[in-house]
Structure formats: C-alpha cells, structure tokens
Amino acid sequence: MMITTMVDLAVDLSALEHNYRQLRGLCDPQVKLLAVVKADAYGHGLLPVSRKLAAAGVDYLGVGSLEEGLMLRGAGINLPVLLLLGILPEEAARAVAADLEVALFRLEVAQALAAAAGQQGKRAKVHLKVDTGMGRLGVLPQEVLPFLGGLKKLRHLKVMGLISHLAVADQEDKTYTHKQLQEFTSVLGAAREAGWKLPLSHIANSAALWELPAGHLGLVRPGLMLYGSPPSPQRPPPVDLKPVMSLAARILQVKRLPPGSSISYGCTYTTPDWCDLAVLPVGYCNGYSRLFSNRGEVLIHGRRAPIRGRVCMNLTMADVSGIPGVKEGDRAVLLGEDQGAQLRAEELAGWAQTISYEIYCALGTANLRRYTGV
Numbered sequence: 001m002m003i004t005t006m007v008d009l010a011v012d013l014s015a016l017e018h019n020y021r022q023l024r025g026l027c028d029p030q031v032k033l034l035a036v037v038k039a040d041a042y043g044h045g046l047l048p049v050s051r052k053l054a055a056a057g058v059d060y061l062g063v064g065s066l067e068e069g070l071m072l073r074g075a076g077i078n079l080p081v082l083l084l085l086g087i088l089p090e091e092a093a094r095a096v097a098a099d100l101e102v103a104l105f106r107l108e109v110a111q112a113l114a115a116a117a118g119q120q121g122k123r124a125k126v127h128l129k130v131d132t133g134m135g136r137l138g139v140l141p142q143e144v145l146p147f148l149g150g151l152k153k154l155r156h157l158k159v160m161g162l163i164s165h166l167a168v169a170d171q172e173d174k175t176y177t178h179k180q181l182q183e184f185t186s187v188l189g190a191a192r193e194a195g196w197k198l199p200l201s202h203i204a205n206s207a208a209l210w211e212l213p214a215g216h217l218g219l220v221r222p223g224l225m226l227y228g229s230p231p232s233p234q235r236p237p238p239v240d241l242k243p244v245m246s247l248a249a250r251i252l253q254v255k256r257l258p259p260g261s262s263i264s265y266g267c268t269y270t271t272p273d274w275c276d277l278a279v280l281p282v283g284y285c286n287g288y289s290r291l292f293s294n295r296g297e298v299l300i301h302g303r304r305a306p307i308r309g310r311v312c313m314n315l316t317m318a319d320v321s322g323i324p325g326v327k328e329g330d331r332a333v334l335l336g337e338d339q340g341a342q343l344r345a346e347e348l349a350g351w352a353q354t355i356s357y358e359i360y361c362a363l364g365t366a367n368l369r370r371y372t373g374v
C-alpha cells in the first residue's frame with residue numbers, strides 16, 4: 001500500500017449508506033439483503049464498510065475468505081456472514097467456531113464442517129452452490145439431489161438453501177439470465193419436493209436486484225451498486241447511486257514544454273505546440289492503470305486535463321494548457337467530483353477496457369484510505 005500525503009483516496013461512508021437505502025427501496029421489505037464485502041469490500045475497506053452497513057441494518061455480509069470472515073468477528077460484527085468462495089476442509093473448525101456460513105460444493109467440506117460442528121456442539125450452516133450457467137463454482141443442477149442425499153446423514157449440518165450466480169444479468173438481453181433463473185427455481189422446487197426446507201436461497205446480484213425482481217427470492221446479494229456504480233454503464237439504474245470512492249493528488253510540478261517535446265517513457269507523446277504540463281504523484285503502483293496512458297483525463301480546477309505519455313510507477317503527466325492559473329500544490333482529481341465536473345469509475349474502466357469493479361479494487365487496495373461520513 002502506498003503511503004503518501006500527496007495522494008488522497010477517500011471513501012465516503014454516507015454515500016455507501018445512501019446507496020444501501022436506495023437498493024432496499026427496490027426490494028420488498030421481507031427480502032433480506034446480503035452486502036457483498038469480499039475483496040476488502042471491493043477495495044473500500046472490509047471493516048469500515050461492514051460496520052456502516054451493519055449500523056444501517058443490513059441482514060448478511062458476504063466475504064471471500066475465512067480470514068475476511070474472522071476479521072469481521074474480531075471486530076465484533078455478529079451478523080450472519082457467508083463465505084462466498086467456500087472453504088478448504090482444514091478450515092472447517094475455525095469457520096464453525098466463528099459461526100461463519102459456508103458456500104458448499106464439495107462433499108469433503110460438508111463432512112469436515114459436520115465433524116467440526118459435532119465436536120463444538122453446533123450445527124454448521126451451509127448454502128449449496130449450484131452452477132446454473134456461470135461455469136464457475138458449484139455443482140451442476142442434475143447433481144444437486146444426489147449431493148443433498150449425501151448430506152442427509154450429516155446431522156450437524158444445516159442446509160440454509162441453494163445459491164447460484166448470474167453470468168450476464170447486466171446485459172439488456174435477459175434470455176440467458178431467465179434460463180439460469182428457471183434452472184435455479186426448478187432445481188429448488190425439486191429439492192423442496194424431496195423434503196429439503198431450504199429457507200434461504202438466493203441468486204440476485206446488483207443487476208438482478210434492479211432488473212429481475214422475480215430473482216429476488218428470499219435474499220439479494222448486491223456488491224457493485226452499494227459502491228455507487230451501475231452494473232451496466234449503458235443503462236443507468238432507476239435509483240440515485242452516489243460514488244463512494246474518490247482519488248485526488250497534489251500537483252508536484254507545473255512546467256511549460258516547447259513544441260516537439262517528448263513526454264514520459266517510450267516517448268509516446270510529442271507536444272505539437274507549447275504545452276503546460278502538470279506532473280502528478282500517482283502511477284500504477286497506486287493502482288492507476290498504465291492503460292490510461294495517452295487515453296485518460298484528470299480534473300484540475302474543475303476542467304478536464306488529458307494524460308500525456310505513459311503513466312509511470314509513481315507519476316502521471318496531464319496537459320493543463322488552456323486551464324488558467326494551475327500551480328504546484330493544486331489538487332487534481334483522478335476519480336470523483338471537482339467543481340461540478342465528474343470522473344466516474346465507469347469512465348476510467350472504459351479507458352482500460354475493463355470494468356469499474358477492477359478500478360475500485362486496484363485503487364482502493366493500493367492506497368491508504370481516508371474515511372468520511374463514518
């Protein structure tokens with residue numbers, strides 16, 4: 001993590017709470033909400049984000065590893081927590097001791113959890129993961145009933161429900177998504193007919209939360225929209241989302257270059273004219289992608305300044321010709337708002353041909369975070 005007072009990565013927890021309430025408003029009141037806070041809350045910070053959402057009334061938290069779950073418990077957060085990636089068999093005792101619920105797709109893990117729960121006088125809660133078309137974790141739909149059959153003897157296991165993940169819920173064409181949901185509800189129905197109660201089954205990510213109400217079931221599992229980004233930048237959701245993360249930096253140097261000057265490694269940009277250049281103390285070590293080279297923009301005095309030349313490890317150059325009065329020490333905004341102008345994570349993602357998720361994870365985990373609205 002880069003520690004420097006020249007760079008300011010801010011996380012606005014009041015925006016997070018605002019987004020949470022917006023998402024709540026899209027669901028029926030009886031639908032539970034699991035906030036996906038894996039990957040250090042998409043780079044926003046596991047504990048501050050989880051504390052804020054817990055105070056706001058979130059029902060469940062979803063993390064990516066046993067360690068993240070244990071961190072929540074260590075911080076005194078006693079909400080139900082689901083380990084979305086499951087666990088290794090050898091992690092079972094610690095998961096059970098901390099009352100962490102587990103996404104399940106391996107019989108060995110079920111056996112390890114049941115054994116640990118038996119020893120600890122508990123019942124381990126699991127959510128059976130079904131691969132309805134994501135092609136990632138989970139048992140195939142036709143394997144669900146035999147798998148459940150294999151769990152019957154494990155008295156110390158409580159199967160909470162089936163869970164699945166949608167592959168293209170963010171796309172306008174919902175054909176595949178409906179197919180996945182149909183596959184899911186039909187296997188859920190079959191399992192219930194076979195006698196399994198399955199009180200809490202879930203499939204809806206952010207995109208399904210706003211575009212697939214039929215997929216809400218008992219619980220929705222949004223991540224991205226909590227952090228203020230739409231799942232599909234082309235189709236803004238019908239709620240007001242406020243970006244939670246922002247990134248600013250102080251200008252290290254301003255200088256005037258004559259026509260024909262090269263800028264940064266590789267001499268990939270040559271000034272066609274006189275150029276006023278601002279040098280910023282941010283680079284790819286800060287999670288600011290090198291793919292932004294000659295493509296991205298930053299905000300200075302509320303105006304857009306194009307990035308010139310390659311983004312370096314710690315430095316990036318922006319063209320401030322035509323922006324009057326720019327001086328050393330002035331603030332440049334690389335993500336967020338400046339005097340009414342805005343750079344959203346979706347735009348940065350577009351420069352690098354990636355998604356806003358990656359922008360948040362990269363910036364948020366590489367820089368020291370400052371929290372507001374705590």
Ligand SMILES: Cc1ncc(COP(=O)(O)O)c(C=O)c1O
Pocket residue numbers: 036084165204205206207221222223224225231
């Ligand atoms: C299993 C699972 N559920 C829900 C989510 C949340 O998805 P989104 O951030 O698109 O809302 C994720 C995120 O990757 C996930 O892996």
